Amino acid sequence: MRKLIAAINMTLDGYCDHTAIDPDDEIHQHYADLLDNAGIILYGRITYQLMEYWRTVVQSPTGNKAMDDFAVIMDKIPKVVFSHTLKNVEWETARLANRDLKEEVTALKQQPGKDLLVGSPGLIIAAMNLNLIDEFQLCIHPVILGGGLPLFKQIHAKTILKLLKTKTFKSGAVVCYYEPAQV
Numbered sequence: 350m351r352k353l354i355a356a357i358n359m360t361l362d363g364y365c366d367h368t369a370i371d372p373d374d375e376i377h378q379h380y381a382d383l384l385d386n387a388g389i390i391l392y393g394r395i396t397y398q399l400m401e402y403w404r405t406v407v408q409s410p411t412g413n414k415a416m417d418d419f420a421v422i423m424d425k426i427p428k429v430v431f432s433h434t435l436k437n438v439e440w441e442t443a444r445l446a447n448r449d450l451k452e453e454v455t456a457l458k459q460q461p462g463k464d465l466l467v468g469s470p471g472l473i474i475a476a477m478n479l480n481l482i483d484e485f486q487l488c489i490h491p492v493i494l495g496g497g498l499p500l501f502k503q504i505h506a507k508t509i510l511k512l513l514k515t516k517t518f519k520s521g522a523v524v525c526y527y528e529p530a531q532v
Contacts (some may be wrong), residue, residue: 352464352483353454355473356383362487365470370490374415375518381419384426388463394432396469404440431472453480470500478505484528485510491521510516
């Protein structure tokens with residue numbers, strides 16, 4: 350059965366803001382590898398629309414190999430978008446979810462293939478509250494923002510996590526790999 354992996358960048362004080370961090374080539378390569386080893390990524394509307402930027406990079410490469418390679422992999426991975434407002438999606442490799450989160454994830458986990466990723470703060474929390482997440486990959490950047498969109502808000506129950514491993518980047522960012530502890 351496929352796993353659902355929550356993978357996201359965040360600041361040291363727990364905020365999700367892509368403008369607050371400056372991912373270098375090493376981090377772009379890390380996420381390119383993560384996407385390349387996944388079967389599908391789940392997004393909410395806001396994150397999906399932010400990620401559409403990478404379609405433009407495929408059409409007009411930046412000249413930065415790490416970013417351009419990431420864009421190609423991002424372009425290819427199938428995406429499922431959860432939205433109450435979007436009526437369609439333009440990206441060829443994207444589709445709107447036609448079931449609620451629990452039904453969609455449960456059905457996708459049953460299918461053969463590579464693991465699933467979820468990369469939107471709101472979807473991560475919703476999936477966490479439904480006990481759907483099998484692993485967290487939190488990339489914590491050495492930035493204290495002091496405000497913004499906190500990742501862990503509106504949690505319904507205490508969740509104890511077991512640290513599986515860490516990965517440290519030259520920039521000082523650290524990916525912490527966790528799984529929910531079986532209590």
